[in-house]
Amino acid sequence: MTAAGTLILVATPIGNLGDFSRRAAETLAAVEVIACEDTRVTRKLLRLTGTSSMARMVPYHDHNGAEMRPWIIAQLEQGKSVALVSDAGTPLVSDPGYKLVAACREQGIPVQAVPGASAVLAALAVSGLPSDRFMFAGFLASGGGARRSQITELCDLAATTIWFETPARLAQSLSDMADIMGPRQAVVARELTKMHEEVLRGDLAELTSQIAGMSRLKGEIVVLVAGKSDDEPAFDDAQLTAMLRAELDGQRLRDAVKSVVETTGLPRNRVYRLALELNADTDAAPDRNA
Numbered sequence: 001m002t003a004a005g006t007l008i009l010v011a012t013p014i015g016n017l018g019d020f021s022r023r024a025a026e027t028l029a030a031v032e033v034i035a036c037e038d039t040r041v042t043r044k045l046l047r048l049t050g051t052s053s054m055a056r057m058v059p060y061h062d063h064n065g066a067e068m069r070p071w072i073i074a075q076l077e078q079g080k081s082v083a084l085v086s087d088a089g090t091p092l093v094s095d096p097g098y099k100l101v102a103a104c105r106e107q108g109i110p111v112q113a114v115p116g117a118s119a120v121l122a123a124l125a126v127s128g129l130p131s132d133r134f135m136f137a138g139f140l141a142s143g144g145g146a147r148r149s150q151i152t153e154l155c156d157l158a159a160t161t162i163w164f165e166t167p168a169r170l171a172q173s174l175s176d177m178a179d180i181m182g183p184r185q186a187v188v189a190r191e192l193t194k195m196h197e198e199v200l201r202g203d204l205a206e207l208t209s210q211i212a213g214m215s216r217l218k219g220e221i222v223v224l225v226a227g228k229s230d231d232e233p234a235f236d237d238a239q240l241t242a243m244l245r246a247e248l249d250g251q252r253l254r255d256a257v258k259s260v261v262e263t264t265g266l267p268r269n270r271v272y273r274l275a276l277e278l279n280a281d282t283d284a285a286p287d288r289n290a
Contacts, residue, residue: 005079007072007104009097011090011116014220015194017048019117025051027114031081035060035072037095041087060084065096069103076109088220090118093136120162123189123222126199130227133159140165140173140223147173148273151180152237159227167217174211177225178204179269185226191219235264237274244275253279 010027013019028034028046032055036042039057046053060068076082084091084100091097104111120136137154140163141147154161165173170188177186183203188211190198196219200207204225211217235243240260247256257275261268 005076006081006110006112007076007101008081008083008112008114009091009101010083010085010114011118012042012045012085012088014088014117014119014122014192015197017045019193020045020049021114021116024114024116025049028055028083028085029053031055031083033058033072033075033080033082035068035082035084035100037061037085037087042085055083060096060100062096065099069100072100073103073107073109076104077107088117088119090116093118093120117193119164119189119192119220119222122192123187123224124160124162126189126192127160127187127224128201129160129185129187129224131160133227134162135159136162138164140169142169144172144176148176148180151177155181156228156236158230161225161227163223163225165221165223167219167221170217170221170223171208171212173223174204174208177223178208179267179273181225182267182270187224189222189224190217192222194219235266240264240266240271240274241278244271244278248275248278 008027008031010024011021012024029051031053034042034053034055034057036057036059038061039059042057045051058068058072060072072082084097086093086095086097092101101111124131124134135154135157137150141150163173174186174188181204183205186202186204186207188200188207190196190200200210202210243260243263244256247259251259253275257268257272260266260271260275264271
């Protein structure tokens with residue numbers, strides 16, 4: 001039986017309806033309220049799986065979370081059972097569910113989980129990359145500068161990094177990763193558990209070329225990148241900028257970049273980008289002797 005006054009996090013399939021567990025179906029059939037990322041998607045899932053539910057369905061997503069959380073908490077405090085579902089996979093993975101869970105914990109409201117499908121874990125399982133340590137980093141930013149900052153921030157992690165990305169931006173994101181991380185092994189997992197499931201593996205430069213040559217790429221995409229190895233030198237942007245500043249004293253930019261690349265073994269594109277930024281800052285600085 002479903003406990004009254006309990007928030008229940010229910011995982012839904014990421015593609016294959018066969019991954020919808022009996023416990024998940026029984027839970028959604030028994031609760032009084034279902035908070036959904038998209039009520040239309042959840043109604044379709046219940047229809048396709050033959051799950052009968054009299055629960056009131058309400059939307060709960062990024063845009064209405066602040067407004068809906070107090071209402072959901074009030075239902076729970078009145079003793080009603082509430083299930084939280086996302087459109088696909090496990091709630092709280094790249095959605096605002098954690099804020100609702102945090103609010104429940106603050107109010108002393110019990111929270112339970114009905115586990116199931118997860119694109120993050122499914123991709124990690126089939127990737128062949130180290131799975132003893134990993135970090136899910138969410139969606140990559142749409143803007144180039146913000147995206148490169150995200151990648152740079154996690155570049156030195158000695159753990160597999162997992163990202164979500166859209167088909168339209170995938171090639172550029174892989175290119176940015178290759179520039180910043182170098183020739184690390186990576187995996188692109190697409191349409192997991194679905195009919196057209198595809199898992200591509202290679203170093204970041206190889207995957208960039210392969211994806212760039214594919215037309216009309218579709219589907220949900222997970223990108224996994226191997227962590228920094230023990231023999232891979234660690235240099236952050238501040239260190240590289242200092243090295244470039246020293247090399248640029250009396251040398252052309254191209255020669256300075258070459259020298260730093262040879263010293264560090266880092267991808268030329270990453271060093272060159274920093275050199276251009278440093279050069280631009282130097283050009284923009286006021287002449288104090290004028």
